[in-house]
Amino acid sequence: IARNPGEAEFHQAVREVFDTLGPVIDRNPQYTEAAVLERICEPERQIIFRVPWVDDAGRVQINRGFRVEFNSALGPYKGGLRFHPSVYLGIIKFLGFEQIFKNSLTGLPIGGGKGGADFDPHGRSDGEIMRFCQSFMTELANHIGPQTDVPAGDIGVGGREIGYMFGQYRRITNRYDAGVLTGKGLTWGGSLVRTEATGYGLVMFTNRMLGTRGLSFDGKTVSISGSGNVAIYATAKAQELGAQVITCSDSSGYVIDEAGIDLELLREVKEVERGRVSDYAIRRGSAATFVPGGSVWDVPVDVALPCATQNELDGDAAAALLSNGLVAVAEGANMPCTPQAILAFQKAGVLYAPGKASNAGGVATSGLEMQQNASRDSWSFDYTENKLAEIMANIHDTCAQTAEEYGHAGDYVMGANITGFIKVADAVIAQGLI
Numbered sequence: 001i002a003r004n005p006g007e008a009e010f011h012q013a014v015r016e017v018f019d020t021l022g023p024v025i026d027r028n029p030q031y032t033e034a035a036v037l038e039r040i041c042e043p044e045r046q047i048i049f050r051v052p053w054v055d056d057a058g059r060v061q062i063n064r065g066f067r068v069e070f071n072s073a074l075g076p077y078k079g080g081l082r083f084h085p086s087v088y089l090g091i092i093k094f095l096g097f098e099q100i101f102k103n104s105l106t107g108l109p110i111g112g113g114k115g116g117a118d119f120d121p122h123g124r125s126d127g128e129i130m131r132f133c134q135s136f137m138t139e140l141a142n143h144i145g146p147q148t149d150v151p152a153g154d155i156g157v158g159g160r161e162i163g164y165m166f167g168q169y170r171r172i173t174n175r176y177d178a179g180v181l182t183g184k185g186l187t188w189g190g191s192l193v194r195t196e197a198t199g200y201g202l203v204m205f206t207n208r209m210l211g212t213r214g215l216s217f218d219g220k221t222v223s224i225s226g227s228g229n230v231a232i233y234a235t236a237k238a239q240e241l242g243a244q245v246i247t248c249s250d251s252s253g254y255v256i257d258e259a260g261i262d263l264e265l266l267r268e269v270k271e272v273e274r275g276r277v278s279d280y281a282i283r284r285g286s287a288a289t290f291v292p293g294g295s296v297w298d299v300p301v302d303v304a305l306p307c308a309t310q311n312e313l314d315g316d317a318a319a320a321l322l323s324n325g326l327v328a329v330a331e332g333a334n335m336p337c338t339p340q341a342i343l344a345f346q347k348a349g350v351l352y353a354p355g356k357a358s359n360a361g362g363v364a365t366s367g368l369e370m371q372q373n374a375s376r377d378s379w380s381f382d383y384t385e386n387k388l389a390e391i392m393a394n395i396h397d398t399c400a401q402t403a404e405e406y407g408h409a410g411d412y413v414m415g416a417n418i419t420g421f422i423k424v425a426d427a428v429i430a431q432g433l434i
């Protein structure tokens with residue numbers, strides 16, 4: 001903490017992992033001898049840069065850009081870019097740290113990194129977004145590459161932004177390195193299923209977890225927070241499996257739609273019009289209610305899927321969900337549940353899946369996009385979705401087995417942290433003191 005002052009989210013993420021590693025450290029003295037814990041929480045490289053751009057009124061704007069290349073023991077750094085006003089080094093480091101273990105869990109050869117900027121895309125014109133992305137990439141291009149560091153999207157960065165950044169990368173380098181970014185458009189190196197992957201993967205993981213108690217999504221009521229990429233495709237897959245998804249949200253409040261979210265309308269409002277969930281409620285008419293500023297976790301459901309942002313579900317929210325008969329919670333966002341909420345879920349014995357396991361489908365499919373780019377191939381939707389399903393099943397089963405092996409059956413936090421850690425730690429040691 002003294003070494004990284006003021007980085008509360010980073011401290012939270014490191015503590016959450018290290019709290020579960022005691023038994024592994026006890027069994028493996030070589031990790032202590034080689035100072036693996038100390039090395040693993042110190043990024044290999046951190047880049048902070050100025051992003052100057054001109055807004056539509058002709059004013060010069062200055063933002064701060066980040067790329068934290070955290071750990072490349074298993075492969076090139078891989079992780080998204082977040083554009084949100086709350087971004088600072090502590091957020092990027094928490095996300096990059098989580099990414100190391102998540103990427104390890106996918107079984108693919110990818111290291112961990114994360115980046116972004118304190119830029120707020122809300123209300124910005126298309127031209128402003130393009131100029132910002134071009135300026136951001138003008139510096140970032142010096143640090144990334146298909147064999148070095150492969151960024152993707154995250155909050156505030158979707159297909160449009162990846163397009164502008166890829167164009168600028170090509171212009172600067174005069175290289176068609178499709179494998180330098182993932183989340184690209186389908187006609188220029190993108191992979192089918194990448195857009196859907198995090199949400200789909202989350203629901204696939206959760207369904208398998210429910211299966212351990214003889215349950216499934218069929219007939220369950222589900223609350224989902226957020227209304228972005230992860231939330232929309234989690235809604236789609238949960239509905240496909242027979243669930244009734246009754247909420248969505250954004251930073252202004254939440255919508256409750258007892259008849260079930262109208263996915264086509266939500267996609268129209270969010271993906272085409274770039275509107276708000278309050279616009280969805282107005283268009284939906286009497287079926288839906290918009291609750292400004294409220295907590296989506298007050299709505300009684302069987303399964304809760306937080307898909308918006310870090311620390312959005314605290315101890316009080318967990319208590320509300322539990323008093324309403326919750327059976328499972330799985331994280332679509334990164335670190336959406338506070339430590340108090342996680343403790344409450346674990347004490348109550350409800351199923352709880354940490355994001356580094358349950359939302360790994362996005363980066364896994366990014367890994368599949370890299371494979372297709374490297375072989376200049378493009379796979380069908382069904383083939384890619386089956387690969388995603390296999391990866392999610394494997395992550396689930398490995399986490400469950402590891403937890404059992406360490407005497408904590410059903411503890412997916414322990415299972416995910418230990419499984420992800422051991423692979424990285426062994427690779428770090430094997431590669432010497434670097």
Ligand code: NDP
Pocket residue numbers: 153154155156157198226227228229230231249250251252307308309310332333334359360362363
């Ligand atoms: P989007 O930008 O597409 O959507 C984000 C959603 O979350 C929006 O509805 C946004 O509302 C809401 N949100 C963001 N910040 C806040 C906040 N501070 N308070 C309340 N609501 C907020 O992002 P994604 O769907 O891609 O990402 C969502 C989460 O999933 C993040 O934690 C991300 O790290 C994680 N994730 C994403 C992956 C991906 O493939 N995209 C992969 C793995 C994890 P508003 O518009 O009002 O800000």
